[in-house]
Amino acid sequence: xxxxxxxxxxxxxxxxxxxxxxxxxxxxxxxxxxxxxxxxxxxxxxxxxxxxxxxxxxxxxxxxxxxxxxxxxxxxxxxxxxxxxxxxxxxxxxxxxxxxxxxxxxxxxxxxxxxxxxxxxxxxxxxxxxxxxxxxxxxxxxxxxxxxxxxxxxxxxxxxxxxxxxxxxxxxxxxxxxxxxxxxxxxxxxxxxxxxxxxxxxxxxxxxxxxxxxxxxxxxxxxxxxxxxxxxxxxxxxxxxxxxxxxxxxxxxxxxxxxxxxxxxxxxxxxxxxxxx
Numbered sequence: 031x032x033x034x035x036x037x038x039x040x041x042x043x044x045x046x047x048x049x050x051x052x053x054x055x056x057x058x059x060x061x062x063x064x065x066x067x068x069x070x071x072x073x074x075x076x077x078x079x080x081x082x083x084x085x086x087x088x089x090x091x092x093x094x095x096x097x098x099x100x101x102x103x104x105x106x107x108x109x110x111x112x113x114x115x116x117x118x119x120x121x122x123x124x125x126x127x128x129x130x131x132x133x134x135x136x137x138x139x140x141x142x143x144x145x146x147x148x149x150x151x152x153x154x155x156x157x158x159x160x161x162x163x164x165x166x167x168x169x170x171x172x173x174x175x176x177x178x179x180x181x182x183x184x185x186x187x188x189x190x191x192x193x194x195x196x197x198x199x200x201x202x203x204x205x206x207x208x209x210x211x212x213x214x215x216x217x218x219x220x221x222x223x224x225x226x227x228x229x230x231x232x233x234x235x236x237x238x239x240x241x242x243x244x245x246x247x248x249x250x251x252x253x254x255x256x257x258x259x260x261x262x263x264x265x266x267x268x269x270x271x272x273x274x275x276x277x278x279x280x281x282x283x284x285x286x287x288x289x290x291x292x293x294x295x296x297x298x299x300x301x302x303x304x305x306x307x
Contacts, residue, residue, distance in 0.1 A: 033052060033053035033054070033113075034050070034051070034052050034053070035050070035051045035052075036048050036049070036050045036051075036118075037049045037050075039162070039165035039166065039175075040165055040172065040175050040176075040179070042172055042176055043122065044121070044122050044125065044176050044180075045119065045120065045121055045122070045175070045176045045179040045180065046070075046119070046120040047117065047118065047119050047120075047161065047165060047175070047179055048117070048118040049115070049117060049118075049162060049165075049166065050072075050115065050116050050117075050118055051076075051113065051114075051115040052077075052079070052106075052108070052113045052114050052115070053113045054077075054108040054111060054112060054113035054114070067100060067101075068100050068120055068123070069097070069098065069099050069100045069120075069123070069126070069141050069142060069143070070098050070118055070119060070120040070121075071095050071096070071097060071098075071118070071119045071120075071121075071183060071186065072090070072095070072096040072097075072098055072116045072117070072118045072119075073094075073095055073096075073116055073117045073118075073119070073150075073154075073158045073182075073186075074090045074091055074092050074094060074096070074114060074115070074116040075092050075115055075116060075117060075158055075159070075162070075258060075261065075262050076092070076114060076115040076116075076259065076262050077091075077108075077110070077112050077113050077114035077115060077213075078090065078091040078108075078109075078110050078112075078114060078209070078210070078213040079106050079107065079108050079113075079114045080106070080107045080108075080109060080206075081096065081104050081105070081106055081146065082104060082105040082106075082107065083102065083103070083104050083105075083146065086146060087202075087203075087206070088146040088147045089206045089209050089210070090114070090116075090147065091209065091213060091255065092155065092254070092255060092258030092259065092262075093149060093150060093155060093251075093254050093255065093258055094147045094148065094149055094150065095147060095148050095150050095154075095186045095187075096116075096146065096147050097143035097145065097146060097147065097148075098118075099141075099142040099143060100140070100141070100142070101140075102142070109210055110210055110213045110214050115262075117158055117161065117162050119179050119182065119183060121179070121180065121183050123141050125180070126141065126183070127141060129180070129183050129184050129187055130143070130187050131187060131188075131189060134148075134187060148186065148187070149244065149245060149246075150185070150186045151185075152254070152257075152292040152293055153185060153293075154182060154185045154186050155254075155257075155258055155261065155292075155293075156261070156293045156294075156300075157178060157181060157182040157185060158182060158261075159261040159262070159300075159304070160178055160304055161175065161178045161179060161182060163265065163304050164178065164304065201239050201242070201243055202243060204229060204231065204236070204239055205239060205240055205243045205244060207228075207229040208225055208228075208229050208236060208240060208248065209251075211225055211228045211229065212225070212251070212252050212255065213255065216255060216256060216259060216277065216278065217276055217277055217278035218278060219278055219280075220252070222236070222237065222248070225248070236248065253288060253292075254292070256277045256278060256279070257288060257289055257292050257293070259277060260273060260277060260285070260289060260297065261293075261300075264297060264300060264301045265301065270282060270285070270286075270297050270298065273285070273297075274286075285297070286298075
């Protein structure tokens with residue numbers, strides 16, 4: 031499929047994991063990869079795309095889990111250049127039913143989620159990075175990887191760690207426009223008034239609506255985007271000061287402190303324990 035790459039990192043009777051990368055443009059996420067026709071979870075970790083299911087639209091970026099239900103069509107667009115990458119996780123159906131709260135699932139015999147997406151917390155983001163890096167670096171045996179994948183699934187579906195976006199269509203569209211603005215230049219040190227001007231509302235209204243829809247302040251959302259990108263790039267940078275600069279942090283110490291607070295370990299500790307252990 032043009033512009034799309036998928037790499038199977040793990041497949042057992044319990045769990046399958048793929049690393050998927052899309053170049054952008056008219057690239058479409060595949061549905062014919064073995065196992066990906068079944069209901070599965072996708073954790074974006076780089077870039078951004080928009081998934082359209084009829085009139086329902088979801089902006090997919092790091093910090094979210096997307097639900098791809100078996101047999102449901104969708105359309106993908108890339109309003110921001112650069113494409114996207116994500117970790118796809120399929121859990122054996124009976125186990126997924128056991129892990130998923132009933133409130134998240136539709137009624138009926140077919141396993142399907144009600145929502146397109148949920149927001150996940152920093153701990154779940156770390157688990158995404160742990161699982162991906164461990165499998166790519168061949169430092170996790172199947173049992174460890176299965177355990178990580180199930181823990182990630184349970185954490186992502188848990189009521190204490192997720193937030194389902196809920197708002198009127200107009201407010202959701204406003205928040206989605208703000209997300210696209212931020213994703214378009216992740217390293218830029220935006221002023222609130224600049225973002226508000228880009229989406230055509232007052233700064234006060236934007237902060238209020240964003241908090242109500244996403245369940246966290248706008249500035250913290252941007253911080254999480256940057257930190258999620260850091261999780262993705264840590265293995266590619268020898269100089270972490272350069273990484274912090276490229277991600278728009280005011281200093282390396284600011285980056286390290288934010289990373290430590292979000293993920294419970296410093297960038298150096300994370301790289302040493304996960305990527306180069």
